[in-house]
Amino acid sequence: MTEPIIEADQVGYAYGKGPAALTDVSLAVHAGRNVALVGESGAGKTTLLRLLLGLTRPTSGVIRHAGEPLTRDRLPGYRRAVQAVFQDPYSSLDPRQRIARIVAEPLRGLGLGADPVRVAEALTAVGLPEDAGRRYPHEFSGGQRQRIAIARAIVCHPRLLLADEPVSALDLTTRVRIVDLLASLCAERDLTILLISHDLGVVAELCEHTAVLQRGRIVEQGATREVLRAPAHPYTKALLAGVPRLPEAAQPR
């Protein structure tokens, strides 16, 4: 198999002198193979995301990007290849800035210049009208704001999108549209997603590989199909059993 885009190798992390938030976590994301990181509050999902984003350094173990350990001087190139989308589209967009400026932020940060053509292309790619760039975040609904956040993440054509619960704050019908958007971006832009989610339906829809995190440890990982069909760990079973589903459809009339 080719070199993973990003890889956590036996990573451990503790906040200050506190107990370990992550223990011996090994996870690799290969191009074209979306990975889901599943777990509940306090499992360490967001801590792992911070390490993968290079915002914090692991206490033990190593994070690798394209085979090389992630070090400070490699961060700029890394930022271009890896971008993030967060859960709450109401807090992740600066309310005082126009959409065009918000979406251009990674371009400015990477010294690529706030190219309006690239911004317009990103806005079109996420299905927003071209005039969206002149407007402000409060003029958009939750689903549209999440599209804006996604446009910002893909404007520099990253290879990997770290998506932290990108649809859990959205209504069900909006969720379907954003999941469709993410799937089409993967297909059209050679993009791979590391999805953090507790929604197994979304995971089943988007990701080929699933890792289950509980109390800072990966308790189970493998092909999503295998993990969900025959969960080995009791925690995975509990997650699967907890998913609210509609009652079976009656006979069609």
Added chain:
Amino acid sequence: MTLLVVSGLTVRDQAGTVLVEDVSFTVEAGERIGLIGESGSGKSLTALAVAGLLPPGITATGTALIDGVDIIAAPVDMISASEKARTGVRGKIVSTVFQEPLTALDPLMTAGRQIAVPLRRFRGLRGSALRAAVGAALDEVRLTDTDRIAGSYPHQLSGGQRQRVAIAMALACRPRLLIADEPTTALDVTVQAEILDLLDSLVAAHGSALLFITHDLPVAARVARHTHVLRSGRIVESGPIAELITAPVHEYTRTLVAAARRFDAALEGLTRD
């Protein structure tokens, strides 16, 4: 007598924009009614209007009779309705559980003291009887180690524990109607399943009626029976939830069902051969 009669409920904001329009429904004693709608559908405003808890500036017209008391007494302005009459209804006859227990609970009060407030006020309990009732209320929501929980502040509790405390508080005075507004949306999947089971069994045990509000059709299907689908402030379809799911008539209900089915199917497709 019908426990709750809402008729012609219309809610407007300060600018006069109609947020909820001509909503009517009833809740019989012991019945479980679902209100389903997405962001901006007016489902929470409907719940707040019924509980007499609309924020300042938001006005309601129409009637909402709880046990014969009109919560929207003055026809034009909610605020001029007699607060006293409404206070007599809240807690005793109707109580509410909201989405975010961290904001619903007072951060400066221990869980035990918060649960004691309605018990003291409405059931007149004092001293050891009050302490025993607080312990019983925590027991009932299946919290173990009740002494420690009673002495804890909200920030010392997990999300699931907080929501259990909020439910204990809401049910402490045996209300005849419990309004639950997205009570599990902020919770993890496994905790959500536990809280839904808990609500289900407590409402059944007490014979309380339930007005269950959510955007999540599969969640509603677990606890609600007769259900109204709200969109842009209006009820677009009503019926037993099983029928809404299997044979939705309105276009919007169909979209909701299709969205829920989509993720169910993805999961089914993987977990079955």
